[in-house]
Amino acid sequence: MGKLPSTLLRRPCLTGRLPTISPGFTHTPLAPLIPSPATTTITPLPTLRPTQVRHATFIPRHRRPYQFTQLVQLSDGSTFTVRTTSPQALYRSDKDSRNHILWNPSEASLRNVEVDEAGKLAAFRERYGTAWDLEGGAGKGAAPAAGDKDAAGKKGEAKDAAAPAQEEEQHDSLVDLISAFATVDNSVKGGMSAKAQAKLEKGKKK
Amino acid sequence: MMSAPGRGSALLRKDLRSVHSLVTTEDTDYDPRPDSRHFYEDDSARSVHDEYPRLPPTLCHRGIYLRRDHLPTTTPQTAPNPRHYTIQAGIILTRAPLLTREQTPFENAFYLYQKRLNERLTAPFRPAFYFKPDTALDLDWRLKLRERHGVPAKDIGRYNPRGRMAWNDEVMVGSPVCDPENIREKLLADAELRVSEDGEPIPAEDRVPVERPMPRRTEADEKRDTKRLDRALDKTLYLVVKKGSGEQARWEFPCGLVTTEEALHETAARVLAEAAGVNMNTWIVGRVPVAHHVVAPEFDEATGALRNRGTKIFYLKGRILAGQVTLTKDNLRGVTDFQWLTKDELNGVIPRDLYPSVRNMFELR
Numbered sequence: 001m002g003k004l005p006s007t008l009l010r011r012p013c014l015t016g017r018l019p020t021i022s023p024g025f026t027h028t029p030l031a032p033l034i035p036s037p038a039t040t041t042i043t044p045l046p047t048l049r050p051t052q053v054r055h056a057t058f059i060p061r062h063r064r065p066y067q068f069t070q071l072v073q074l075s076d077g078s079t080f081t082v083r084t085t086s087p088q089a090l091y092r093s094d095k096d097s098r099n100h101i102l103w104n105p106s107e108a109s110l111r112n113v114e115v116d117e118a119g120k121l122a123a124f125r126e127r128y129g130t131a132w133d134l135e136g137g138a139g140k141g142a143a144p145a146a147g148d149k150d151a152a153g154k155k156g157e158a159k160d161a162a163a164p165a166q167e168e169e170q171h172d173s174l175v176d177l178i179s180a181f182a183t184v185d186n187s188v189k190g191g192m193s194a195k196a197q198a199k200l201e202k203g204k205k206k
Numbered sequence: 207m208m209s210a211p212g213r214g215s216a217l218l219r220k221d222l223r224s225v226h227s228l229v230t231t232e233d234t235d236y237d238p239r240p241d242s243r244h245f246y247e248d249d250s251a252r253s254v255h256d257e258y259p260r261l262p263p264t265l266c267h268r269g270i271y272l273r274r275d276h277l278p279t280t281t282p283q284t285a286p287n288p289r290h291y292t293i294q295a296g297i298i299l300t301r302a303p304l305l306t307r308e309q310t311p312f313e314n315a316f317y318l319y320q321k322r323l324n325e326r327l328t329a330p331f332r333p334a335f336y337f338k339p340d341t342a343l344d345l346d347w348r349l350k351l352r353e354r355h356g357v358p359a360k361d362i363g364r365y366n367p368r369g370r371m372a373w374n375d376e377v378m379v380g381s382p383v384c385d386p387e388n389i390r391e392k393l394l395a396d397a398e399l400r401v402s403e404d405g406e407p408i409p410a411e412d413r414v415p416v417e418r419p420m421p422r423r424t425e426a427d428e429k430r431d432t433k434r435l436d437r438a439l440d441k442t443l444y445l446v447v448k449k450g451s452g453e454q455a456r457w458e459f460p461c462g463l464v465t466t467e468e469a470l471h472e473t474a475a476r477v478l479a480e481a482a483g484v485n486m487n488t489w490i491v492g493r494v495p496v497a498h499h500v501v502a503p504e505f506d507e508a509t510g511a512l513r514n515r516g517t518k519i520f521y522l523k524g525r526i527l528a529g530q531v532t533l534t535k536d537n538l539r540g541v542t543d544f545q546w547l548t549k550d551e552l553n554g555v556i557p558r559d560l561y562p563s564v565r566n567m568f569e570l571r
Binding site: 061063064065066067068069071073076077078079080081086087088089090104105106107 | 304305306321324327328329330332333336337347358359360389390393394396397416419420487528529
């Protein structure tokens with residue numbers, strides 16, 4: 001061991017110099033550390049304390065799983081490496097930010113284009129209107145396969161479909177909306193308990 | 207005249223009156239507006255005129271103002287007329303890098319060291335957790351593990367973290383072990399299945415090769431096609447357009463005069479649409495210019511009359527997200543050509559005096 005500065009400059013040891021503090025006294029003025037020539041009494045060494053002291057705790061290293069380097073290939077062919085527990089060397093992703101419409105809003109090839117070769121969607125629109133369409137809104141989209149007559153019929157239906165949409169718009173506040181929904185709908189059948197029903201019928205018989 | 211309302215116009219009128227009394231008569235017969243469109247004049251320093259008097263024009267061009275008590279003598283005669291400048295807004299359209307840059311040799315060595323250090327600190331690999339015994343995948347794994355001399359990792363070379371030479375975790379300078387290209391090859395070779403479903407090893411000629419990832423350098427890089435956007439994938443590209451033809455041809459960033467009804471970013475968007483077409487999905491980053499360039503006005507030496515007005519161009523930053531520049535015959539800005547260039551390539555293309563003005567907005571490396 002070389003002569004480190006820490007070994008050369010040691011802290012002064014005070015264990016032999018400090019006076020013992022007797023428990024009976026609440027306040028004892030400390031004796032001067034450097035004893036004056038008049039008082040050269042040597043205090044005895046302090047005895048070991050009975051209380052337990054906890055100096056250090058062994059903290060074991062966290063056990064982490066073994067990790068490999070994996071090559072990740074995105075859908076456009078670009079690659080990067082990641083650390084993973086999987087022993088697979090190469091991971092190919094089918095759908096990621098490079099070919100998803102959310103990250104490529106102007107990419108036309110990723111748009112959900114309606115393919116209606118059998119005309120089933122057109123038939124559905126002819127029967128139920130366009131209110132079910134996600135895009136374009138009610139009464140706006142017209143099926144390309146439909147003829148003029150069909151289109152005219154569709155317009156009428158589209159108007160019907162557009163009516164509830166207008167109704168929704170006239171609710172100014174949320175409270176209006178809730179109160180509108182809370183009204184009793186008379187057209188709904190049932191709603192009466194069996195007991196009440198029996199009572200009613202009894203009254204009718206009388 | 208200008209339609210600036212409120213306090214600003216009042217200040218302006220007051221200042222203009224004082225300037226008219228101070229400045230020489232050369233601008234009284236000069237009408238800066240040839241057409242009905244109103245453009246901003248450089249009145250940016252007008253409002254601080256009282257507290258911060260203007261320096262002579264050479265210093266003013268750099269935006270330096272002095273307090274009145276610092277100035278030895280006020281020189282009202284040299285105060286530049288706002289009519290000597292026009293204000294333009296330009297756009298520096300950028301394409302963000304698509305790839306991370308290549309690693310330096312130090313980074314290569316550092317990552318290899320970290321992997322080998324990690325090897326010493328982690329729990330050992332348990333193949334039984336991942337591979338059912340005696341299946342094709344298990345046989346494949348064992349075959350490859352034997353070839354790697356029992357090292358489960360594919361990219362750290364021959365290194366045993368619990369052996370006698372575990373301390374020897376660094377490689378010599380220029381070693382291929384830490385080269386990213388080499389690591390990629392190792393991983394691709396490992397991805398190839400070498401044991402058939404029956405558990406028989408597949409001979410080398412029958413193995414299905416793994417599809418190679420795309421290279422860092424594209425076809426446009428090889429052909430040096432500066433019009434394409436899929437070039438220099440790890441660098442930022444900047445759009446420059448060519449105005450004029452023959453001797454007067456000049457490569458610059460798209461820019462145009464700011465009208466009184468427009469803010470800088472609105473002008474920048476309009477100019478971009480006029481110069482480079484609308485077939486681009488772009489985004490202007492903020493409304494604060496990232497660079498500015500000043501062209502000093504020219505005066506007649508004999509009479510001191512203004513010959514050419516100076517220009518102050520404020521550049522905004524834009525990002526291209528999709529699309530490409532489309533040039534038509536009847537381009538509104540007289541643009542005849544365009545290029546997507548990197549920072550280094552721009553140095554020789556754009557005018558020599560423009561480059562220092564816009565240099566600080568370029569990417570750092």
